[in-house]
Amino acid sequence: MESSDLMIRVLIVDDHPVVRNGISLFLETCEDIECVGQVDSGRKALRACDELQPDVVLMDVVMPDMNGVETTRAIRESHDEIQIIALTSFENEESVPAMIDAGAISYLLKNVAVDEIADAIRRAYQGKGMLSPEASQALVRSVNRPKPLGHDLTARELEVLALIVKGLNNTEIGEILFISTSTVKNHVSNILAKMDAVTRSEAAALAVQHKLVAVE
Numbered sequence: 001m002e003s004s005d006l007m008i009r010v011l012i013v014d015d016h017p018v019v020r021n022g023i024s025l026f027l028e029t030c031e032d033i034e035c036v037g038q039v040d041s042g043r044k045a046l047r048a049c050d051e052l053q054p055d056v057v058l059m060d061v062v063m064p065d066m067n068g069v070e071t072t073r074a075i076r077e078s079h080d081e082i083q084i085i086a087l088t089s090f091e092n093e094e095s096v097p098a099m100i101d102a103g104a105i106s107y108l109l110k111n112v113a114v115d116e117i118a119d120a121i122r123r124a125y126q127g128k129g130m131l132s133p134e135a136s137q138a139l140v141r142s143v144n145r146p147k148p149l150g151h152d153l154t155a156r157e158l159e160v161l162a163l164i165v166k167g168l169n170n171t172e173i174g175e176i177l178f179i180s181t182s183t184v185k186n187h188v189s190n191i192l193a194k195m196d197a198v199t200r201s202e203a204a205a206l207a208v209q210h211k212l213v214a215v216e
């Protein structure tokens with residue numbers, strides 16, 4: 001369906017009122033785009049998506065309570081039909097792949113022309129992405145950058161790893177996490193493989209060295 005067939009419903013998420021109001025005023029000049037709401041936090045964005053059912057969300061990346069990455073992931077998990085455009089003034093390279101991984105279809109800097117924002121909204125509505133030149137370069141660099149140790153450990157594996165660091169055996173870990181000893185063994189095996197460690201003590205040492213777990 002072409003974007004001109006109906007109004008594209010847009011929600012603006014940004015903790016700066018000047019930014020929200022400025023974008024909202026511009027969107028009023030677009031015949032095919034309607035700003036259905038604007039909120040100043042990630043938590044409010046989640047509620048607004050439930051209530052307003054926007055087609056596209058313009059998402060700030062840096063916000064006080066829930067950042068743009070967390071909010072984007074939460075919205076996409078509950079509303080996979082909503083497209084999200086990251087719109088930020090911060091040239092933080094790490095946020096580009098993080099936002100894309102979380103489910104954003106586009107990533108733009110706030111210094112783009114307003115016409116480009118409108119074009120990105122129309123493209124997002126059609127399932128097409130758009131990246132600013134800076135974001136494209138950051139994404140390429142992130143692909144070529146080595147992944148940090150432990151990046152692929154699951155939340156449960158990190159819990160097990162933290163208990164390994166404390167010196168607990170499999171039975172003790174199972175009792176604390178309410179899982180069977182065989183399940184603990186599977187987690188330990190996965191942890192060693194992902195960390196390229198031979199022994200539990202080596203995995204524990206690497207975990208402390210790379211600050212994968214909190215050490216009390």
